[in-house]
Amino acid sequence: MLRLLRMLTLLLGIALVCSARAETVVVVNKDSPVDSFGRRELVDLYMGRTQHFPDGSLVLRLDLPPDSQARNDFYRGLVNKSVAEVNAYWAKLLFTGRASPPQVISNSANVLKAVRENKNAIGYLDSKDVDKSVKVVSRVD
Amino acid sequence: MTDDVRIMVFLRRMHRVFLVLAGVLAAPLSYADDSDLSGSLFRFSGFASLGVTKGGNDILGFRRELDREGLYDGDWSMLAESSVGLQLDINPSGAWGGTIQLLGKDTVDDNWGDAFSWAFLRYRFNPDWTLRVGRIGIDQYMLSEYRSVGFSYLWSRPPMEFYTLAGFEYFDGLDLAWTTPLGSGTLMAKLQAGQISNTFKVQDNELELRLKPIFGGTLHWESDHWQARISASRLRFDQREDYFPGTEPLAEALGNPALAPFWPQAAAYSDDFLLDDPYIHYFSAGAAYDHHSWQVQLEANHVDSDTEFYPSVTGSYLSVGRQMGTITPFAVAAWAESQNDRFIVEPPTLSMFPPLDVALTTLAEALQASRDLGPIEQHTLSLGLRWDIRYDIALKAQWDHSWVHAYGAGLWEQKAAPTEDMELNTFSINLNCIF
Numbered sequence: 001m002l003r004l005l006r007m008l009t010l011l012l013g014i015a016l017v018c019s020a021r022a023e024t025v026v027v028v029n030k031d032s033p034v035d036s037f038g039r040r041e042l043v044d045l046y047m048g049r050t051q052h053f054p055d056g057s058l059v060l061r062l063d064l065p066p067d068s069q070a071r072n073d074f075y076r077g078l079v080n081k082s083v084a085e086v087n088a089y090w091a092k093l094l095f096t097g098r099a100s101p102p103q104v105i106s107n108s109a110n111v112l113k114a115v116r117e118n119k120n121a122i123g124y125l126d127s128k129d130v131d132k133s134v135k136v137v138s139r140v141d
Numbered sequence: 142m143t144d145d146v147r148i149m150v151f152l153r154r155m156h157r158v159f160l161v162l163a164g165v166l167a168a169p170l171s172y173a174d175d176s177d178l179s180g181s182l183f184r185f186s187g188f189a190s191l192g193v194t195k196g197g198n199d200i201l202g203f204r205r206e207l208d209r210e211g212l213y214d215g216d217w218s219m220l221a222e223s224s225v226g227l228q229l230d231i232n233p234s235g236a237w238g239g240t241i242q243l244l245g246k247d248t249v250d251d252n253w254g255d256a257f258s259w260a261f262l263r264y265r266f267n268p269d270w271t272l273r274v275g276r277i278g279i280d281q282y283m284l285s286e287y288r289s290v291g292f293s294y295l296w297s298r299p300p301m302e303f304y305t306l307a308g309f310e311y312f313d314g315l316d317l318a319w320t321t322p323l324g325s326g327t328l329m330a331k332l333q334a335g336q337i338s339n340t341f342k343v344q345d346n347e348l349e350l351r352l353k354p355i356f357g358g359t360l361h362w363e364s365d366h367w368q369a370r371i372s373a374s375r376l377r378f379d380q381r382e383d384y385f386p387g388t389e390p391l392a393e394a395l396g397n398p399a400l401a402p403f404w405p406q407a408a409a410y411s412d413d414f415l416l417d418d419p420y421i422h423y424f425s426a427g428a429a430y431d432h433h434s435w436q437v438q439l440e441a442n443h444v445d446s447d448t449e450f451y452p453s454v455t456g457s458y459l460s461v462g463r464q465m466g467t468i469t470p471f472a473v474a475a476w477a478e479s480q481n482d483r484f485i486v487e488p489p490t491l492s493m494f495p496p497l498d499v500a501l502t503t504l505a506e507a508l509q510a511s512r513d514l515g516p517i518e519q520h521t522l523s524l525g526l527r528w529d530i531r532y533d534i535a536l537k538a539q540w541d542h543s544w545v546h547a548y549g550a551g552l553w554e555q556k557a558a559p560t561e562d563m564e565l566n567t568f569s570i571n572l573n574c575i576f
Contacts, residue, residue, distance in 0.1 A: 043365065049320075049327045051235075052268040058235035066532045079365065084467070084529040091188065091293035091575050096278055096286030097240035097259055100184055100230055 023127040024074045026138040027112070029119045037138040042078060045122065047089065048099035053120070061102035062111050062123035070108065070126045077140040184230040190291040192537075192571020194221040201545065202554035203567055205298050207308045208248045208339055211554030215566075220247040222298060222571060224289055226258070238263040244289055258289065258311055274315045280331055280359045281372040282307050283427045283440050291573035295436060295471050295527050297539035298569070300458040302475035302521060303440050305552045307425070312337045312355055326364030333357040337376070350386060351379035352421075366432035371425070378419035378448070385448065388414040391507055403501055404489035410508055413449035421446045436462040436469070452479040452551070454517050467530070473523040479516040483548045486512065513558035518549030534574045541567040 026042060028034055033055055044050045045061060053059055064071040066083050075086045093099040105111045108129035115121045115134045122137075130136060195217045196203030202211020205222050212221045224246035231239045242259040261275030278286030282303070287293045288310060298304075314335015321328050336353035357374030378385075384392040396411035427440035441457035455478055462471035486509045489501040525539030545553070545563045 044327070049363070050268060056268060082467075082529070083532040084535070087532050087575060088293050088535075091290050092287045094186055094230075095188060095226065095228060095242065095290045095293070097228075097230065097242070097261065097263070097273075098286075100232065 023139055023141040024070055024077060024124050025127045025130050025136045026122065026124045026140065027115050027130060027134040028122050028137050029115055030133070030135050031119050032135060032137075034137055035135070039078070039138075039140075042138055042140070046075075046078060046102065047086075048093045048101070051099060057120055060114075060118050060121040062114055062121060063102040063104045064108070064111065064125070065104055065106060070124065073126075074124045074140055182231065182233060184232070185228070186230070186576065187225070187227045188290045188292055188573070188575045189223075189225045190289075190571050190573045191219075191223050192297070192569055193217050193219055194567065194569040194571075196221070196541075196565065196567035196569075197553075198563065198565055200556045200559060201550050201563065201565060202556070203565075204554050206310075207305060210247060213556075222569060223247075226289055228259075236265050238265075246289075259286075269320055271318045271320075272315065273318075276311055276313050277316055277333070277335070278311050279307075279309055279337075279357070279374075280316065280333060280361075281357055281374055281423060282425050282442065283368070283370065283429060283438065285359075286310075290575070291537070291571065292533070292535055292575045295460065295462045295469060296473060296523065296525060297537045297571055300460070300473055300475040300521070300523070301543075301552055302477035302519065303442055303456040303458050306442055306444055306454060306456045306477065307423070309337050309339060309352075314355070323362060324364070326362050326367065329359075329361045329363075331359045331361070333359075333374075336379070338379075352376040353379040357423075366430060368427075368429040368431075370427050372423075373425075374423045376421045376423065378416045378421075383416055384414045385416060385451070388511065391504075391511055394504055395508065400489070400501070400504075403492050403497070404505075406487045407489070407504075410486070416448055419448060421448075421451065434464040436460075436464065436471070452481050452515050452517070454479045454551075462527075467528060469527045469529075471523075471525055471527065473525075474520070475523070476520045477517050477552060479518060479549070479551065481516065483516060484512045485509075510558065513548045514555055515551050516549050517551035518546035519552065520544050533576065534572065536570070536572050538570045539568070543567070 026037060034053055045059060051059055066087065072083055075081055075083060079086070090101045094101055105114055105123065108125040111123040111125050112131065112134055115123050124140070194203070194212060195215055197211060197213040197215060199214055202213045203221065204211050209221065212218050224244060226242060226244045228240065228242040239262045240259050241257070243256050244258040245256060257276055259276055259278060261273045261277050263271060263273045265271045280286065284294065284299050284304070288299050288304065291297070312333070312335040314333065316331055316333040318329055318331040334354060334356050336351070337355060338349060338351040355374060355376045357372065359370060359372040361370040362368070392411045392414035395407045400407040422445040423442065424445070425440060425442035427438070429438040437460070439457070439459045441455070443455045444453060446453050456476065458473055458475035460471060460473040462469045486505055488505050491498045491501065521541050521543040523539055523541045525537060528536045530536055543565045545559060545565060547561045548558050550559050
């Protein structure tokens with residue numbers, strides 16, 4: 001009974017979180033040759049199928065902390081998976097040595113800073129946190 | 142080894158793994174200003190499974206992998222399935238990289254060399270071509286290279302009917318992979334070559350199997366919701382012109398020419414243990430679907446062997462899971478069956494000289510017992526739940542019910558081959574995490 005209640009509470013919580021989802025924007029360095037990214041290219045990058053931009057240069061992929069709302073929104077919008085599911089998927093790639101997951105950055109401000117300072121970086125953040133120092137190449141909602 | 146001693150050995154090993162881990166965690170992980178990416182040369186990560194398992198009966202021992210100790214008599218054990226893994230990735234440049242993975246678990250021989258599950262260097266020629274050299278995971282099945290990482294799959298353990306047949310997890314050698322977009326997904330083709338050695342337990346004997354050379358190829362296609370793969374490999378027993386490891390005393394006794402007048406078949410029985418054509422061919426295929434809360438996966442494999450003692454066998458499973466919030470109930474049905482019928486030993490003619498007759502009868506019984514350990518005929522139904530407590534912790538509970546046919550328990554550690562059909566239950570509760 002307790003488990004059932006807990007499950008219902010969790011389900012309710014998830015439903016509320018999903019309904020309150022905000023738009024996430026994907027950003028790159030201003031000098032990046034990339035101007036826009038399709039969903040497929042983003043999925044390939046963030047699910048470890050490629051680690052390179054279309055021009056062949058290595059990508060520095062950035063993630064927000066696993067308990068952040070923006071990370072939850074980003075993966076829910078991109079691949080319709082929870083952070084736990086994405087972690088389980090990444091565990092397969094990481095522990096086989098096939099690919100390393102995106103680097104975790106503590107908050108949106110540091111994502112902006114890292115993208116500004118690295119030509120090959122790509123990151124995402126809540127649309128309300130973005131500024132003009134970076135280039136928006138995609139929107140996920 | 143007694144349980145107490147095994148627990149001590151395991152804890153000592155875990156202690157060493159945790160010391161390394163503590164050193165890793167002491168490294169600066171602060172979020173204060175992590176926007177400077179220049180220091181991301183190393184990445185430490187790990188995984189752990191901690192749980193209790195109850196399984197086995199008086200003659201059949203449950204073992205999650207072939208190199209683990211068997212669990213008998215329906216006892217509970219914390220060692221049977223617990224493990225800790227620690228990985229260091231080094232990425233000095235986009236092209237070069239290296240990975241070392243240590244896996245701590247309670248194995249038959251407790252050899253620290255075997256604790257290195259991976260240790261390889263990687264070179265990426267371009268985005269499509271990658272070469273790895275060193276100790277590498279065998280890429281021949283869906284859970285290739287992550288079967289120890291419980292957090293990454295639904296079940297408490299990979300289905301034994303398929304995965305015990307795929308007994309090897311890593312090899313020493315090289316592999317070359319090529320990836321390309323295909324349709325809505327990505328295709329990867331891979332070739333592997335190298336050698337394997339590992340220690341298994343058959344009755345009370347530990348035996349080391351060496352396979353050299355091994356060659357394998359894999360095609361793997363993956364899209365957002367689908368995966369499909371086929372693999373084939375060819376392995377050669379390194380013990381060419383020898384008896385199958387562990388069978389030498391029996392084979393040599395049978396080969397004694399003095400037996401011929403009473404037991405003309407003895408010499409041929411002895412030769413059956415010879416590795417005269419020591420190749421094994423392994424084939425497998427699998428598919429998976431993951432969408433709309435459904436997770437479906439199936440795989441089948443076939444081990445084709447010319448050696449008398451290592452029978453050809455086919456294994457398969459079908460798994461279905463349905464995610465409901467953070468809870469995913471699942472069911473798995475799995476089958477494994479050897480091709481050959483039970484081998485019946487032709488008894489010797491008695492000499493009327495009692496001491497010799499006792500020896501002949503004992504030898505015939507030992508031969509029959511030995512031949513009865515190999516065949517496999519069983520199926521298992523599993524029911525379980527996975528609960529994702531947090532984004533990095535999952536709790537799982539699973540019940541397996543296995544139907545094992547008489548003289549068909551080759552997947553289990555056996556004190557003796559079962560002379561009648563048996564049913565066994567395996568229960569487990571375990572916590573899986575990644576860090």
